[in-house]
Amino acid sequence: MSEQAVGARIGNIVLWGLQVLLAAYFIYSGYLLFGDGLVRKFDEIGFGQWFRYVPGVLEIAGAVGLLIPRLSGLAALGLSGVMAGAIGTELFLVDKGDAMLPSILLVLSAVVAWFRRDTVRALLVSLRPGAHRTG
Template sequence: MSDRTAVARVGDVALWVVQAAVAAYFVYSGVMLFGDGLVGKFEEIGFGQWLRYLTGVLEIAGAIGLVIPPLCGLAALGLAGVMVGAVATELFLVENGGPVLPAILLAITLAIAWLRRDTILALLPGRR
């Protein structure tokens, strides 16, 4: 195995470790959205509790997708979209919002999507 191949393999393993950690966080976060702890926050947002459940489903689905090789890039892109909404919500709809964590998760999920862009492109028609 060449040095370049070994470095690429180590980088791939490191990226999978990051993906697994991010997936674990989103499972935790998604499950928390089904509890009563965030009802007040979603009342403050003003769109109704359906948004809380939808966000929980999207986070859990994205977490599952992050650990499925053909879907990991698309899942990261979807989670980035959820985090764009979270950052905007924390900045503009929640009094004393905290946009830092969603912004960090946005950056991480965008990085994963970029680094796994080959899996996204493979899903396009005629790209297999």
């Protein structure tokens, strides 16, 4: 096995490790959004308590997607968007908000999205009209 192949294999293992850690965190975070622990924060945001469920569903769906090879890049891209929204919320809607954690999660999700961009490309190609036709 060439050095380049070994490096690619190690990089893939590290990336999968990151994806598993991110998935675990986003499942935990999504679970918290369905509980009562963040009621006060979402009262402060001002969109109503129903809004807690939107990021909760998106985070759990993204976490599951991170663990499915074909969806991992798209899931990471979506979670990057969710974290961008969380950063904006922390900076502009929450009094004394802290955007550090969502910023870190945004960067880590963007790293996964970048290195899994081939899966996003393949998924988009498969969705094109006529992509499943043969001959």
